[in-house]
Each structure stands twice: as structure tokens, then as C-alpha cells.
Amino acid sequence: MTEAPRGRFPAHDSPPGATYLGDGRTAFSVWAPLHTQIDLSLLDPTPRSVPMQRDPFGYWRVTLDAVPPGTRYFYQIDGHEQRPDPASRCQPEGVHGPSAVVDPAYTWHDAAWQGIPLRDYVVYELHVGTFTPEGTFDAIIPHLAHLKELGISAIELMPVAHFPGERNWGYDGVYFYAPHTAYGGVDGLKRLVDACHQHGMAVILDVVYNHFGPEGNYLWSLARPFFTDRYHTPWGDAINYDGPESGPVRHFIIANALSWFREYHIDALRLDATHEIYDYSPIHILDEMADEARKLAQQTGRPAYLIAEGYAPRLVTPRAKGGHDLDAHWADHFHHALHVVFTGERLGYMAAFAGLEHLALAYRQAHVFTSDTHTETDPPLAPMPNARPDQFVVCFQNHDQVGNRPVGDRKGALLTFEQLKLAAGALLLAPFIPLLFMGEEYAEPAPFQFFTDHSDPDLVRGVREGRKQEFAAFVAAHGVELPDPQDVATFVRSKLNHELRSGGRHKVLRDLYRELLRLRRELPALHAEALTDLETVVDAAAGTLCLHRRNGPHHVWIALNFAATPVALAPPAGSWExxxxxxxxxxxxxxxxxxxxxxxxLAAHSVKMWVGNGS
Structure with missing residues (x-):
């Protein structure tokens, strides 16, 4: 592939877009390599047009006085159509409206915050719009004390980059640098992160670097080389990470990743669907991003973790052994194996998972590598010989595993109360980083359904028809009506009711989660640093799975009964409590x-744990 030397592009601490320099002075930069004229169209206080200057690499720039924060602007292309800034920090009138200059200044109160190690992460994934009635960053802050008391050490925000309309899962984002105004924008996100750090909690942000959303993506007209048809993704042409003109594309993305760490004090990024990031250049984009994140962490004295969505061990394998050396990745096989044991559902990718033996594999190596659980691009692999538990994030519920069900029903709609308690133990006593999906800890009954707020009628129609086709067999078999993604009622149905956590079975379940998390923090045997410090014993006929976890002289024995009848089961010889x-x-x-x-x-659908010295 041919491209200009990367070192001649702007430094990663100089992202594109409008950079407010103070005293009313603002610098503008946009990459538009195929155009012969780009003008900055300022809309207020007095509309005016200012020519921009092109550099040898296709960036157009201008720096102006008397352009204060709040000034709205477009880029005018070749004297014709006007387009928002693809690197906008604020879209006050939505994805099709003008961009606005933002003052990045913020008075932080987290100077003492130095982050926490990944091994101490207990992650709570939430969607900003449905977590509270208000659906804003600021509305989350009053709930942080409850999450901290529960035992949560990190919240994970589903994507917040500006998307069409005011309600969306976030994976349709088109302005990667702009926290959505419906959520509270730049300052709202900073206030939330600041508050989390004051509570001793880290913040993970879900980011999408495999595609842009279908509505409001004006990079197509401003910078067509940003995309390539050499690779195909479920969302269309891939982002051009390795072809001609890919240098500025890589700069746009890596500068964006670093901006979340630098400007917003985010602690970790969750990289969505890394298997749809295509890069066959000598330095993979994930490698370069990891290198830059570690450099920034060294400069700031704070972690800058990268956590990938994807099950390939190479994501966390050291660079010297052919991996990307990211900090951690989602290990969805654990969920799949546990879900099948509980429900027997084996639809789609779940068909490759069956029985307690697969779940035992997931406990021992995070993944279930069999002939049925791999693809042509990811062949069966042996367990990583030196894997650490904190390299894997596991869950029993998350936005995908709930929201991508036809009606978005949670595990509480599928399992009994006793099974929910067992599931809590199965997850939280595993050696990996646990992730809870908002409301899971008290069995929130509200579904989490797929919702959108597109303005393009053709796109709305396409989304509706796509969902109908995807779940046609389910609808035919169960006679249910799929929720309409575009209907505001679908969004409202997905909002949590936090009052439930204070009474009845909801409070009992939450108290159990809290107790499990306390034991997880306090028992040395649950702090083992290698997967080899765990052994499994399966009795498929009885429906039981036992875990023997140890850390030096410290041992715990965990017995999980997935059967509907009690069984006689006790720890091996030794002194146990x-x-x-x-x-x-x-x-x-x-x-x-x-x-x-x-x-x-051992009662039906229950978990017991003993502490002792083994034998």
C-alpha cells in the first residue's frame, strides 16, 4: 500500500476539527483531499465565509480571531454544498445541522485519581438514555454512591458519540469527537467522569472504530478516501486503515481515542467489533493505538486501557508472539456456555455450546475452543499458556445478549429467582473481570429493546424490515409482535425503575450481589493471578460443576448445582468453612x-462456597 509517511501528519495530540485556543481565537482543520476549494462558513454572530488553505496532505486549515465558543459553522465544498465538521465537538442542531466551537476548559477535581488496576475492575455497563428518567450524564451522578456501595469499581458507558436523533444504542454514531447533546454534551460527560473518580470508580467508554452510522456521515462527501471497498463489513465499506490516503484516516481515529483519555479523563476504551477492523499494513491500527495509549499513560501517570470486543486470543497476546497486546478483551464464550446450561437455547452461534463441560472450559481458559466455536479466520487455538484472569471480561448479561433478543427480554424473564442467584455466583466467583448490565443486580424487569430515532424515511423502513426478517422465525413460532425501533414507546419501555432495588426479591438479589462482591474483594483465594490457579470438577449426570480456586496457601471450593434437585456434594479432604x-x-x-x-x-439451583486450606 502507498501512503505518505505517518510522521509527517499532525501529531496525535493535535486532532482535526475546531480547536479553541482562548481569547476568542479558534483553529480549524479538516481533511478533504479530493476537493479544490474549502471555505469556512461562519453562521454567527455575523455570517461570513473565509477561504481555507490546503497543505500537501489534503488538510484544509485556517485560524481566526473573534470566533468564540458557541460559534456555529459549516464547511463549504467547492463553492457549493455546506457540510458539518466530521470532527465536530458539538452538534447542537443534530447530525445535519451546523457544528459549534467548544471551549475545552474544565475545572477538574480528580487530581488525586491515579486509576485502578484491571484486576480490581467490576464493570457496570449502562446506556445513558435509559439508565435514568432524564437520560443524561448528570442524572447518573446521584446513583454512583449506590453502585459504589454495591461493589462496582468501573462504569462502562455505551457509545455516546453524536448519533441521529435523541435515542439510539449509540452504534450509529457519526461525530466521533462529540458527546451527544441530548446526554449533556462535552461538559456533562466531564462532570460524570469527575464524579466517578471522586467516588473511586473508573470509567470505560464504548467506542466504534469499525464503521460510521448510516445517517449524517458527511465524511463520504468531504473525504471519500476515508472508506474502502476492498473489505466489506455488515455496515458497508470498511474504514480505510491500510490503503492509499490511509495516514490521515489513522490520525483521525487514534487522535480520537487519545482525546477521550486526555480531554475527558476516561480510564479505558472498549473497542467495538474489532473483527470488523481490517488492516494488513505493517503496523496494525490496533498496535499503533495501543502504543500511543501507553505513551499517554506514562505521560499522565494514569492508565489508558484498551479493551477489545472480540474473542481471538491474539488481541491480548504480546506483540512479539504475533498479537496486538491490548489490555483485555470480552470473552463472550463464557456467557454462551452459561446461557445454554441455564436455558437450553442453542439458536445461532449458541448452537456450538452444550453442557457443563463447555462451561468448565470457559472457567479454565475464558474461551471454549472446539471445532464448532471458531471461524475460518480464527481457527481452533490452544489456551494461552500465561493468560491472566484480568485479560478477559465476562458477563451473563450485556447490551448485546439482552438487546439483540427479539423482544429484548432479560434473564429475569427466563430464569427462576433461585437460578438468578446461582447465576450471580457463577459470574462473580469466576476469576475474570465481571461485567454487569444495568439493573441485572436487582432483576430489573424492563426489557432492553432496540431503538432508533432516524429522520430518513427510507432508513427507518429499512431498519424495520431488517428486524422483521432477522426474527421472522421467532415471530412465527411465538406469535409475538416485534417492538418498533422507531417508536418512542420502545425507548421508554427500556428505562430502568431504580426504586425496585429497595424492596422484595429485588433487594434480596441486590444484597446477594453485594455480598458476593465483598467476598470477591476480601478473599485472597479469589485474587489468583493465573488461570492455572483454578481447577474444575464436572458431574454432568448430577448437573454440578465445582471450582477449586487457590492463591498460595489460600483456597476456596465453589459448588454450583444447575439441577432441579438437591445433591450430596462437599469439598475434598481438608479444613473448610x-x-x-x-x-x-x-x-x-x-x-x-x-x-x-x-x-x-447442595440445594437445587444453588451455589455454596467454602474457604480453607485444601489438602
């Missing part, structure tokens, strides 16, 4: 107290 029994009276549903079984038995 029972610390947890999910079937104990304190964890009963107040409305329907459980029938007690022999205390020497």
Missing part, C-alpha cells in the same frame, strides 16, 4: 420462602 449458601434463609424471596433441604446437601 462454609462462607456462602445461596439457598440459606437470608437469600429467600420474601414473597415465596424456599423449602429447606438437608443442610448437608
Amino acid at each position: 462454609l462462607l456462602l449458601d445461596s439457598a440459606a434463609a437470608r437469600w429467600d424471596d420474601p414473597a415465596t420462602p424456599a423449602t429447606r433441604c438437608d443442610p448437608d446437601l
Whole structure:
């Protein structure tokens, strides 16, 4: 591939767009390599047009006085159409309206914050728009004390980059540098991050570097080489990371990643669908991003973690062994194996998972590498020999595994109360970084459904028809009506009711999550630093799976009964003390107290944990 030397592009600490320099002075930069004239069209206070100057690499620039924060502007292309700034920091009138200059100044209160190690992360994924009635960054802040008390150490925000309309999952973002104004914009996000750090909690931001959304993406007209038809993604042409003119594309993306760390004090980025990022250049975009993030972390003294969505071990394998050396990645096989054990559902990619043996594999190596759980591009692989538990993020619910079900039903709609308690133990006593999906800890009954707010009628029609085709078999089999993504009621149905966590079975479940997280923090045996510090014992006929976890002289024995009947099961020889029994009276549903079984038995759908020294 041919491209200009990367070192001659702007430094990664000089992102494109409008940079406010203070005293009313603003610098503008936009990459538009195929055009012969770009003018800056200022809309207020007095409309005027200012020619921009082109450099040898296709960037157009101008720096002006008397352009204060709030000034709205377009770029005019070749004397004709006007377009918003693809690197806009604020879109006050939506994806098709003018961009606005933003003052980045903010008085931070987190000078003492130095981050926390990944091994201490307990992640709480949330969608800003549905987490509270207000649906804003600021509205999350009053809930942070509750999350901290629960045992959460990091919140993960689904994508906030400006998307069409006011409601969306966030994966249709088209202005990667602009936190959505409906959520509270630049300052709102900074206030939330600042508050999290004051509570001792990290912030992970979900970012999408594999595609742009279908509405409001004006890079197509300003910088067509930003995309390539050499690779195809589910969303169309791929982002051009390795072809001609890819240098400015890489700069746009990496500068964006670093801006979240630098300007917003974000602690970690979750990189969406990395398997749809195509780059066959000598230095993969993920490698370059990781290098730049680590440089920034060294400069600031704060972590700048990169966590990938993707199951390929190469994501976290050291560079010297052919990997990208990212900090961690989502290990969805754990979810799939656990879901199949609980529900028996084996639709789609779940068909490759079956039985407790697969779940035991997931506990031992995070992934389930069999002939059925790989693709041509990711062949079966052996477990990573030196893998650390904190390189894997696992869950039992997340936005995908809930929201991509036909009606967005949560696990609470599929499992009994006893099974939900068992699931909590199965997740939180695993060695990996656990992720909870908002409301999971108290069995939030509201669904999390797929919702959009597009303005293009053809796009709205296409989304509706696409959902109908995807779930046609489900609709035919169950006679249900799919929720309309464009209907505001679909969005409203997905909002949480936090009052539930204070009473009844919801409070009991939340208290169990809190107790499990306390034990996770305090027991040395649950702090093991290698996957080899865990052994599994499976009895498929009885429906039980036992975990023996150890850290030096410290041991725990965890027994999980997935069967509907009690079983006789105890730890191996040694000195053991029972610390947890999910079937104990304190964890009963107040409305329907459980029938007690022999205390020497492992109750149906329950988890027990003993601490001791083993033998």
C-alpha cells in the first residue's frame, strides 16, 4: 500500500476539527483531499465565509480571531454544498445541522485519581438514555454512591458519540469527537467522569472504530478516501486503515481515542467489533493505538486501557508472539456456555455450546475452543499458556445478549429467582473481570429493546424490515409482535425503575450481589493471578460443576448445582468453612420462602462456597 509517511501528519495530540485556543481565537482543520476549494462558513454572530488553505496532505486549515465558543459553522465544498465538521465537538442542531466551537476548559477535581488496576475492575455497563428518567450524564451522578456501595469499581458507558436523533444504542454514531447533546454534551460527560473518580470508580467508554452510522456521515462527501471497498463489513465499506490516503484516516481515529483519555479523563476504551477492523499494513491500527495509549499513560501517570470486543486470543497476546497486546478483551464464550446450561437455547452461534463441560472450559481458559466455536479466520487455538484472569471480561448479561433478543427480554424473564442467584455466583466467583448490565443486580424487569430515532424515511423502513426478517422465525413460532425501533414507546419501555432495588426479591438479589462482591474483594483465594490457579470438577449426570480456586496457601471450593434437585456434594479432604449458601434463609424471596433441604446437601439451583486450606 502507498501512503505518505505517518510522521509527517499532525501529531496525535493535535486532532482535526475546531480547536479553541482562548481569547476568542479558534483553529480549524479538516481533511478533504479530493476537493479544490474549502471555505469556512461562519453562521454567527455575523455570517461570513473565509477561504481555507490546503497543505500537501489534503488538510484544509485556517485560524481566526473573534470566533468564540458557541460559534456555529459549516464547511463549504467547492463553492457549493455546506457540510458539518466530521470532527465536530458539538452538534447542537443534530447530525445535519451546523457544528459549534467548544471551549475545552474544565475545572477538574480528580487530581488525586491515579486509576485502578484491571484486576480490581467490576464493570457496570449502562446506556445513558435509559439508565435514568432524564437520560443524561448528570442524572447518573446521584446513583454512583449506590453502585459504589454495591461493589462496582468501573462504569462502562455505551457509545455516546453524536448519533441521529435523541435515542439510539449509540452504534450509529457519526461525530466521533462529540458527546451527544441530548446526554449533556462535552461538559456533562466531564462532570460524570469527575464524579466517578471522586467516588473511586473508573470509567470505560464504548467506542466504534469499525464503521460510521448510516445517517449524517458527511465524511463520504468531504473525504471519500476515508472508506474502502476492498473489505466489506455488515455496515458497508470498511474504514480505510491500510490503503492509499490511509495516514490521515489513522490520525483521525487514534487522535480520537487519545482525546477521550486526555480531554475527558476516561480510564479505558472498549473497542467495538474489532473483527470488523481490517488492516494488513505493517503496523496494525490496533498496535499503533495501543502504543500511543501507553505513551499517554506514562505521560499522565494514569492508565489508558484498551479493551477489545472480540474473542481471538491474539488481541491480548504480546506483540512479539504475533498479537496486538491490548489490555483485555470480552470473552463472550463464557456467557454462551452459561446461557445454554441455564436455558437450553442453542439458536445461532449458541448452537456450538452444550453442557457443563463447555462451561468448565470457559472457567479454565475464558474461551471454549472446539471445532464448532471458531471461524475460518480464527481457527481452533490452544489456551494461552500465561493468560491472566484480568485479560478477559465476562458477563451473563450485556447490551448485546439482552438487546439483540427479539423482544429484548432479560434473564429475569427466563430464569427462576433461585437460578438468578446461582447465576450471580457463577459470574462473580469466576476469576475474570465481571461485567454487569444495568439493573441485572436487582432483576430489573424492563426489557432492553432496540431503538432508533432516524429522520430518513427510507432508513427507518429499512431498519424495520431488517428486524422483521432477522426474527421472522421467532415471530412465527411465538406469535409475538416485534417492538418498533422507531417508536418512542420502545425507548421508554427500556428505562430502568431504580426504586425496585429497595424492596422484595429485588433487594434480596441486590444484597446477594453485594455480598458476593465483598467476598470477591476480601478473599485472597479469589485474587489468583493465573488461570492455572483454578481447577474444575464436572458431574454432568448430577448437573454440578465445582471450582477449586487457590492463591498460595489460600483456597476456596465453589459448588454450583444447575439441577432441579438437591445433591450430596462437599469439598475434598481438608479444613473448610462454609462462607456462602445461596439457598440459606437470608437469600429467600420474601414473597415465596424456599423449602429447606438437608443442610448437608447442595440445594437445587444453588451455589455454596467454602474457604480453607485444601489438602
